[in-house]
Amino acid sequence: MIRPLFGSAALSVLFTSSSALADVTPQDVWRDWQDHMQSMGYALTATEKVSGDTLAVSNVRFDLTSEPDLGQISMSLEQLSLVQNDDGTVSVVMPDAMPLVFEITPTDPDEDRVRAALTVNQTGQDMRVSGTPTDLSSAYAAGLLGLTLDQMTVGDETFGPDNATLNVVLNNVEYASKSVLDDMRAYAQDGSIASMTFDMRFKDPKEPAIATINGTSTDMTFDGDGRLPLGIAQASDMAAMLRAGMTGAGTFTSGNSTMTVDIEDPENGNMSAAVASEGGRLTVETSADGMSYAGSRQGMALSVQPQQFPFLLSFGLDNAAFNLSAPVLKTDDAQDVALGLNLEGFTMSDMVWGMINPQGTLPRDPANLSLDVSGKARLLMDYFDPEAATRMAETGQVPAQLDSVNLNALIVDALGAKLTGNGAVTFEHDENDPSALKPSGAVDLKLVGGNTLIDTLVSSGLLPAQMAMGARMMMGMFAVPAEGEDDTLKSKLEFTRDGQILANGQRIK
Template sequence: MSRISVTSVAWALPFALVSQAALADLTPTEVWGDWRAYLESAGYTVEAGEAVAGNALTVSNIRLGMPMPADEGVANLSLGTLTFQQNADGSVSVVMPAVQQLRMHMTAAEPDAKPVQLDLSFTQNGHALTARGSIENITYDYAAESLAMVLDQLQVGDETYGEQNAKFKLAATGVKNATTVTVDQVRSYQQTGTIASVEYDIFVDNPEDSTKLKLAGGLSGLTLDGGGAIPLEIIDAEDMAAMIKAGFKVSGQIAYAQGRSDAELTDPENGSFKAATTSGGGTLDMKMGAEGLAYSGAQKDLAVAVNVAEMPFPIEFSMAEGGFNLAVPVSKSETPQGFALGLTLAQFKMSDLIWSIFDPAGQLPRDPATLKVDLAGKATMLTDILDPEAAAKLGDTPPGKLETLRVNTLLLDAVGAKLSGSGDVTFDNTDTTTFDGMPKPEGALDLSLAGGNALLDKLVAMGLIPADQAMGARMMMGLFTVPGDAPDTLKSKIEFTPDGQVLANGQRIK
């Protein structure tokens, strides 16, 4: 796991605790005490002032300290002031000011490294945060008319950068969230939420090389649904393999109805560009736990326009649907575990300006193109790949053994030709000599091609492929394929036999 991802997970914990750990008791003093104990068990140092007045506990000058990965230094986060208010109905309100000042300070271990400090303002309007229920099963409700996180100042060493050099603003409206927390062997939670809109505005001006980056955009109609479990005692939050063994798991989905983004890079040395995107909605899913790590995402009605300074025309393309999925096992096991990989680019279109570069006469069909790949299988993991020490010992050794591979879908439909395929293959890991170090495969793949010869004719007529090369391609297709049921169609069945042979339509090729 990269250092960036480890740091991100570690810094996410204290914010998650505002909606989780802080709700482990329903009296103000015990709520803060449980929150503090949990943070300290996770490896943070906690400093704060405490004052009790009536039914309220005010915790001021909250400061969290966290060692950075690989002994690279220390990061500190100042959260300002929170008030835990006992309500008459037995619930507890966590009261935050309308404007809360946050400060993050990072000091690297290297002698010549410059410390970095970020000063931020967190603004909330029409907000309320309430915990109710019992210590074993707590429901937490949060709502806000609007939220905003703004970078007030960035300091690197002795240099101070204001809005003219470093700008960051994240704003949201119509925020609602409900979280249910259960404390037993682990701290489990389930949460749902909605956000009417999110807007972001980022600007960076690097005085060292005169580059400037602008990012702006937003999402609307967001929904959030997730859950997970966190061990009650965390030995090392950076060791995800140990965390998973202790019961850590997380899953969630973010969906949105509309999206847009604009980016502009000014680079005097390497060239500048502008990019704009719009989307008709999408989803992003993730899971992490003992069963493995899985990501998937999808967008619909995506449109992209890019202007590069060195190019005389814009690069424009769109697609009706774009998506991916990836699932991999992460834990050592003696039994095979499932994995998956998928990619979808449906109804992909390019602008006529791009087509005219290589097909000015319009000889190729310009119908929308589609690419779909859907693979699945099983592998036996030989190590915990999220364990840094175990991963370092692997060297060039694969982390696992491939057991099966299933091609659910293989489809490429473009420029008048269509290639499709499917199949199943198993692998014998006891035999790595028949195929030169690769486990011996057994199974079959079925492939079909429509419009291949017509496409070759057009490519020859356009001068993109010499006639002799096209003839060679046709000869190769003749060796590995047989005619299909319709004109200009070919099909092929590639078989891997138990005795190590490879057959194409019954003809031995190995």
């Protein structure tokens, strides 16, 4: 998780973590940046030059050498200035166009070195730090903040404007942070972006296909807080940082968003796709107690234009949401796990329905899916520990042991049929083989409209009669008719400690 966040994390720390005294000097601010970066395992070097009230810092370089599988990761900036203000604050001044270089040098000689040269573009930018050494604030604003890929090199292959482009533009950017230094560094931050556009284009020199991606988003916001331990030597060792008290929480939101993908392929045919949504939200929380994610998207629309179709295939989804939580550190006690998925109002255009069921015999009501699962699990290793992760990959060791699973709710409502379920199962483990599970518990299932759906599929020519007969035989083995309810089947699946599986009291294993 540290790897993809390296560049943004380094810049965020550089631009928001400073020790600004009431009459703080640029040298004080710069020294605090260096101390903080080094305490997190980064090496920060630069050339410094003082001229009056200005400290010019050039050839700024970040190095992270604690990634055993990636080798060294480096990022460098050309120049920025820290200027003393009359009110005791310090302004950070950056050029309108600021070159940025990102490099990954693998330890494995057979892997390619990656180097990307980019330019950060800004207009109307203003950044100021203030406060005291233990309680400081930082504020940044820009009318425009952009990122452009100038050139990328992978091994001996060079990608330039002809075969690799990336342009990101953020409009009306505002960002503020507050940091309090005590036994740990506590921080709070929030920001907003009025609108964003991006476009990417990539072509493998060895292949004829060209891929182009464009996107927009509006009303983007972020707020978060957390605590960072002091003096952790390896920023890539997330497990060590969590055990030392690291916490973090953040919420991201966005308004209307769009993305289009176009692939020009003279050999296999062209293809295009477009997706849009009315808004979204993502929440992330991390601590020694566990990690959790929760996200949602509203008003989604997807259209696809395959090469072999003369018309668009269109789909819609009123709401999509998920949640996931899991432990992150090895403990003796079982910890909570959870998984949730909710898809509401899935629809297909008449063109798609016309291809699938031209007779119009299948119900075209919006489909829904809901899944809510919780349970208990214990980690057998700190999988955020780089050495443990490498060991797991080499040996195939099981990283976790599942103690129990609760099916709180299952709902599948589509094509005129509805499947629901709930239940709970616990597991007994073999100490010599953590992957061997002996379940004990029961799951109740109920299907309404299943036989009617099978009949409709057969009459529409979508399901062969022989397969329909096989499906009914399976339903007869595992389910029984529900008394007093038309076209309704129910099933109780029981798991016993001695390895038996019962369906409605009848042993099937």
